[in-house]
Amino acid sequence: MTPVTVFAGRKVALFGLGGSGLVTARALQAGGADVAAWDDSQASRDKASGQGIPVVDLAAADWSGFAALVLAPGVPLTHPVPHWTVEKAKAAGIAVIGDIELFFRERAKIAPAAPVVCITGTNGKSTTTALIAHVLRSAGRDVQMGGNIGTAVLALEPPAQGRIYVIECSSYQIDLAPSLAPSVGIQMNLTPDHLDRHGTFEAYGAIKERLVASADVAVIGVDDEASKQMARRRAASGRKLVRISGEQPVDEGVFAGVTANAGTLETRIVQVLDGKPRIVANLAGIGSLRGSHNAQNAAAAFAACFALGLSTDEIASGFKSYPGLAHRMEEIGRIGRVVFINDSKATNADSTEKALTSFRDIFWILGGKAKEGGIESLRRYFPNIARAYLIGAASDLFAATFDDDGRVAYERSGTLDIALAAATRDALAKPGEGEIAVLLSPACASFDQFPNFEVRGEAFRALVKALPGFEAFGTPTA
Structure with a gap:
């Protein structure tokens, strides 16, 4: 941890007690600041209290005694409207800053x-x-x-x-x-x-x-x-x-x-x-x-x-020697000439576009909770698709796009395990030489079947590693 000593002996308001907020509060305390922390979530307040962080109702606090407001980055600063703590800080004439600012002030010192x-x-x-x-x-x-x-x-x-x-x-x-x-x-x-x-x-x-x-x-x-x-x-x-x-x-x-x-x-x-x-x-x-x-x-x-x-x-x-990042064009391993790619982080069409330009003969697993525009912007890459496997809530929407285009053979798999089994079967049966890809690049949010893209990617990785004949690559950076 980096103790933040630049506010030693002074009182600091802090709003937002998620992961980075808790770290920031402890770093300020370690540097000698008097922290008054708050969050709209009772669970977050309870967690902070359990870690010895003073929880103070900032709505009722006297802001004239604060040297600064440290705001979590996810809290609105200007749009759509400034958060109420920002308005209170402005009225008190104090700076509204974040943890990156605290780091650079400490570095300068x-x-x-x-x-x-x-x-x-x-x-x-x-x-x-x-x-x-x-x-x-x-x-x-x-x-x-x-x-x-x-x-x-x-x-x-x-x-x-x-x-x-x-x-x-x-x-x-x-x-x-x-x-x-x-x-x-x-x-x-x-x-x-x-x-x-x-x-x-x-x-x-x-x-x-x-x-x-x-x-x-x-x-x-x-x-x-x-x-x-x-x-x-x-x-x-x-x-x-x-x-x-x-x-x-x-x-x-x-x-x-x-x-x-x-x-x-x-x-x-x-x-x-x-x-x-x-x-x-x-x-x-x-x-x-x-x-x-x-x-x-x-x-x-x-x-x-x-x-x-x-x-x-x-x-x-x-x-x-760079191993890559997990869930971002992550090469999990291969079976023969078939390479398995975990691109679960691709939660929209723009992100998936990068994957579709990186391979030919793609056995593409896609779907989930669709974003606005679906996969319409990806039509120019459809010639790279050997076959598509649709999962999740976007199946009807994406099937309609493929039917309208007419160039992509597809099947409705429904779930990730069924899609992977079918894609692996078809990829291994494809004649020819050279590398081909079984690609999970959903172009969708995960929330219909998985809590987040990380869980979706980890499920894909586990399924791939259980395939007969699988050979693993290096471990990616989490």
Whole structure:
């Protein structure tokens, strides 16, 4: 844990006692702050009390004595309306901040030179975060990884000289972190998301841009127009900028180049320094970095690790041993030439699109609780589908799409176990050579049959591992 000493001897209001909120409260207490915590949930309040955290009804509290309000990132700051605690904090004239802000204030106090990499973007930030941390660890560095990826930032070891932090940041967290100042800040990409929390796409983008605007080195993807504009503004500031792309060459920076070799496509990471390109890594054969979306992730990871002083060989070696993230294009194993892919995290069509571009001859398991638009946007990838297996509440909707299109053979499996058995049977019976995939990429939420995508993915993994002849791959990062 990182004790937060910057509020020692002062009273701090805290709202939101979920996982990160409990960690934040304990970190403030460990640093000497007087914490007054509250949550709308009685169960959460009881849990906090059981851990020795003072629970105070903030609605009835005297806010004039508080030095700050620490807000959980999931609580509305501005939209659709500010939470009532935010209004009370404004009336009292105190700052509204989050745990990322507390971390950066503590870092500035005790170890301002401790390297910190912060990663944001609409898509790919978790994989990029995990990949950077893995490469750094594989090169022997002291690494702490956390933030939006799962481990609360204040649960990490305290900032120290030579200890590198790799932190995934959501827009919610950035909005509560005015002192955010990473050594390397990465903005992956930007598409409309979380507009209910930020009001407009422009406001959402402006929040994301804060992370790279304040960084010593800004690594910015240029595969979408909004991020390109961020890169232009950063370049105009005269501060260090590294452009990255998973789709096209850049004049200066890091990009992914795709070439054909013996009938297969190989992705190479190319660094351009002083206008001179050089190949620095080859992703061929690295299953955990398969697909065009991972090309941008790898380009960002290379740029960050290179900026932190790693050699090209150290980075390329780290790429080769990267196990991937659970439930995100996770290669579980194979039976012969059939590889089994757990992409349970793909809870909408945009996420599933990345999986459908990564394979040919896909035996596709999909369905669950459908999102708006269903799988209509995926029609152009239907030629990659050998057969589809429908599960869950979306079966009728998706069957109608397939019937209308006419290119995809499918069956209504109903449940995941039946779908896997059928897909495995058909994949093993398919003649030919070369790799084929049994792919769970649902394009749906899980809530009709599973409590969350993790449970759905774990069920798929367990079913696959029980298949006769199964050979496992490496263990993914949770």
